[in-house]
Amino acid sequence: MAMTIEDKLGLNRFNVDSTPHIQIDGEYADQTLKERLVMACPAKLYRLREDNTVEFSYEGCLECGTCRVLTGGRIVKSWDHPMGGMGVAFKKG
Amino acid sequence: MRKCLYVRYKGSENAAIEEKGEKMAEEKFDVIIVGGGITGCVAAYLTAQAGLEVLVVERAEGAGQKAVTGGRMYGHAMEKVFPGFGEEAPVERKIVREKISVLSEDKAFTVEYDDDDMRRPEMASYSILRANLDPWLTEKAEEAGAMFIHGIRVDRILQDENGKACGVLAGEEEMYADCILLADGVNSLLAQQLGLKKELTPKQVAVGVKEVIYFGEEEINKRFGVKDGEGIANLFMGDVTNGAVGGGFIYTNKDSLSVxxxxxxxxxxxxxVAPRDMLERLKQHPSVRDLLTGGQIQEYSAHLVTEGGYDMIPQLYADGVLVAGDAAALVMNLGFTIRGMDCCTESARLAAETIIEAKEKGDFSKAALSLYEKKLNDSFVFTDMKHFRKMPAFIDNHRIFEQYPGMIDEMMRGLFLVDGSKPEKFTKTAMGAVKKVGIFKILGDVRKGMGAL
Known part of the structure; x- marks a missing residue:
């Protein structure tokens, strides 16, 4: 059985900050873009709620930037690196 | 030598630097390097060695903790900076066998290439893990006299009244220098802030998703038919991405695989298929799954890689500032693989040379720093990137990823499978496979492909 993404993320070390480094507009209308965003995140941190709005959690972020580049300012309203020392700390890289 | 003691406040909103002794805010460095990855460390090592006062600011708590590579570095550029790099540095394995596999749903056609010259230092490439390599590079730079602060994010580049970069702002701390080198990686928000670089576009960038899977050194040797210190690179195209532009890779590390x-x-x-699921698709392909049996996943990571080539290189310098490495998109797309870390290393070396010369002349103006681009232009970085300039446009073609793998595998099936029924002439099988795609389309793609190489 393949491991779930949640299990895989559980192998990594994270220093979770108290404030998110990514801000989103979950109400954004473009359905295709929302679906692609859900698909794009390697950590599976974006989800579509039943009412079709986007839900996001920043804990577990691998800091790749895919969501920012994909949406180009739509849905992902702001994207920054986590504060110094915060976020994922790779042991292998 | 300057002593700088500092305390980090982990988790606080204003990650601040508190000093004992000299106050850093009052000091001025010759160069502040943003980012302590390969580019930052190499530039720090060379500028510090030349006697410059160098500060590297890295947002990760420890060297290499924010860095991700697919897995392979060509060693030639590092050998220029650190002669004997391949012997001394904590690389994983020297790559001595290349494999390219074309996958369809349940078939694989693999080309394998062995070349003894891959063992020569100037031609060698190495599988690497950044959490092992970056601390070594950091140590080299520190030994040369560069100062590092880890766990600090640079929020903004400070500019004087004439717009010349003169320092960095991190939280509430300001640090000053004659020159800033941006080595802050593919997501260089700072280069964007300065207007040197536009936001990356979805066409110019790819996402890489990787697992490091542990097997033990002996087991890697056994499974891949290699000896200690030597290993293989296996690249995959076709079924992995289900027709989308992209591919897969396996690199042998010392005791693990990067997949x-x-x-x-x-x-x-x-x-x-989502990128994260493509990874599972690769791992579960019949030609791969048995190689991975019993392995323990150690880490799951993701990273962006620019693949737009020469045409996406940003403005590389301005008054008091240079951009190098991934931040400058100095990565080339060879079609079957993406090559970046040797370009980063070389750009760091050339940026260091430029900064050293600027320091001698006491001139860090845009005009003086333009020397950096001239040096890049004379180096393999621009030469090779220009050579492969047409590659991004060539591979932006679904036939390559969607139809050709199946076509090739179908031909091979005709050649290798025997079930007692009347064999078909190979030319007939082959023509059947070719006709499905269209012979003129294929000839056109071959011509374009040859032109892009």
């Missing part, structure tokens, strides 16, 4: 996929961001959604 991953890369997909162009614009392609996300095409073929209906």
């Amino acid at each position: 991953g996929i890369v997909e162009t961001i614009e392609e996300i959604g095409y073929g209906g």
